[in-house]
Amino acid sequence: MASIDLSVAARDFELNRDRFVEQWKAAVRFPSVGTDPVHAGDCRDCAGWFAARLREAGFETELLSTGAPPVVYGVRPGRPGSPVILIYGHYDVQPADPLEAWQTPPFDPVFREGRLYGRGAQDNKGQLAYVCAALETLHRLTGRDLCTVKVLLEGQEESGSEGLTRALPGWAERVKADVLLVADTFMAESGAPAIVMGLRGLVQLTVTVEGPLRDLHSGCHGGLAPNPATALCRMLASLHREDGRPAVNDFEAGCRPPSARERELLVREPFDPLRYERQTGVPPVGGEAGLTPQERNGFRPTIEVNGIHSGYGGAGSKTVIPARAMAKLSARLVAGQDPVRALAALEAHLRAQAPAGLRVVVSEATVGGPALRLDADSPLVASAAAVLLEVCGREPVFHWEGASIPVLSLLARVAGGAPPLLVGFGREEDQVHAPNESFALDRFRLGYLFITKLLSGW
């Protein structure tokens, strides 16, 4: 073990900072929108760039085809008998629209006032950029006196990890590991570092209500033709009860409520509703009545309308009965829910609401993955907590995140039961998934120091 002193790592960061920032920018420049076939070439280019970056850190790399954006795989053998750390991340990003809401172009990253702005500047390229920087430093400073590190970066995380999910069962030897490390999560709102103890699962679908052959005159046909937009609104309104709880039969089957220990840890980090409203523009009144915000976000499944589109939306008015109406839905799942069963329940609910005279078509139904709930009292968590205390000067808190890293449960299993360790340095102000996404250099630095210290200590 070649544990690197924090002061050494910090000095190394200062010496290389400008270069690290340039590499971070280079990563953001790829418009690697994994969900959009138009950007397939950009995704391949981005994958190639990360592979090159890993080779500079001593890795042997491969680009693995999964019938989708390729997976970047790298391995850097360490001391014989050392633990094997598998780092998982994703180089794909969310679509950048609405483009007009960006102050600077999403794929032309700009550094201002201590932050880098651009799509993916944080999620996940920004966090990967400090991981890569730390791996390069470890390569320079420790040589072979390090644990074995494997890296797996996919290009479909934002849209369900379909290719990786299909390919993983055949990659058991490649991904075999003792720890599964992920840098794609958030710090506490208080500024304390955070270790993620839970993630929600994800399923998605698109539902379309098909009606008339064309848009119809709402006067000539109002009272005759059924209206697909009205019908879809009624269908979506039926997804929740008045109190906000999902009203979809069988959807919640198996949901596991928090344990007494989890409830105890959950309230350690207080939730400030006023700060939430300042940050987001809305009070935290979503989800189910009668539960704490932390429980609603971390321990309860939610169903969200991500988009709905039908008929006229321009200036003035157009008095039509639209020919069709389409909505995109996603549901977050909690421990105990089977994603396949939850998705089937959602689809069955929508089909059961099919309005008279109209056709309900479900498409793009995607099982992301199940939820993850981890053991807060493991030795792995204790060692990460010690490094975080040293790097950040504060005890970490435990988070049960509402977000998802869909493929993580499967990856942990195929990796031989490697326990996941999720530590990231995001904050709400980074506006991930939204226009003007950014990531602050000071947290990039914390991430770099954490990875450098953690891996050099194993």
Added chain:
Amino acid sequence: MASIDLSVAARDFELNRDRFVEQWKAAVRFPSVGTDPVHAGDCRDCAGWFAARLREAGFETELLSTGAPPVVYGVRPGRPGSPVILIYGHYDVQPADPLEAWQTPPFDPVFREGRLYGRGAQDNKGQLAYVCAALETLHRLTGRDLCTVKVLLEGQEESGSEGLTRALPGWAERVKADVLLVADTFMAESGAPAIVMGLRGLVQLTVTVEGPLRDLHSGCHGGLAPNPATALCRMLASLHREDGRPAVNDFEAGCRPPSARERELLVREPFDPLRYERQTGVPPVGGEAGLTPQERNGFRPTIEVNGIHSGYGGAGSKTVIPARAMAKLSARLVAGQDPVRALAALEAHLRAQAPAGLRVVVSEATVGGPALRLDADSPLVASAAAVLLEVCGREPVFHWEGASIPVLSLLARVAGGAPPLLVGFGREEDQVHAPNESFALDRFRLGYLFITKLLSGW
């Protein structure tokens, strides 16, 4: 009175047909989308074109500013003491989108297989084109031995006639008339000519649910942030009862059901549900359970979602809680309903549904006009029926249309109580308000003959 023989009018049409078609095409070429400020210049140009056309038929014309697309006004004095006929129409058209659904460009009219294709080819420019052609013929063949004809063409009919509504009270002398003639309606599905005995009123509004400052990550915020798209769906779902009847308190106040005589006339023209489904792609199951299609469309108010837009709508998925959601609504009203009161009821209903933590903004609230219900047994209707029998060879039927000509009630009142006469030659197959709108030359000819015979007989 200089009644023109049908054979003379028919021969005149054949001699001038090619020229009439060219003029019809010229009218369609103006992209006079009255609701869209981008097309203000096109609307002015189109108004000027119609004024010029009227001058060729012996009219003195004015373009009247209403703080909106101008109104074309023309008058052609006839025999002293002759009746005064006021012809009302509109030169504005519905927006042409979705553009990709047009087989030929909407404002580059193409004549094929006996039909002219283009936005406005029927509604209302096509019907106005045969009116103008007939007026020109009457000018050539009868000279001053004709009734007095006034023409009033507006540029905001498709979006609520706001400018004309504001200006009309000051134009009593200009519009004073004995009959108010409108050529903007449909024939019977059976092919028989039709006289319209009723039109519905119209009110419109846009409702926006404003939520987070930006689109939020649906995982990090699901269960915390209220979802504007879900909320808007719930609001719109609340507009109707399970049986399809409007569920808006006070909205139906004053609604007058059909009289016994109206019910008797209503069923003379049978409604064929299979033909309706062939034409539109949907069975006629919209509106309220337990009523005939004719009654649902002609004698009951309806509330339609004309468009709804929120969040992501592109390829693949984007897991966000949208920052806002917007819907455009229109309601058709029946005799007895006060449009101001009905609009206020609709707005109050939406505001009362305002979801926790989100803001409901109502905009573009527009009172089109009240419904119109006419006397089927008047001498005016009898004389029009006689001309229709001669021109079409069939007895006309009576229609209570579901559509609206919003300003008509006000216009009839300001014109000194002139009874409206609504005869038009549209058919469902013309696809008005939709892509690939068209109008058939054989019905253009019927319209021309009807106007020529009717006016020359007065």
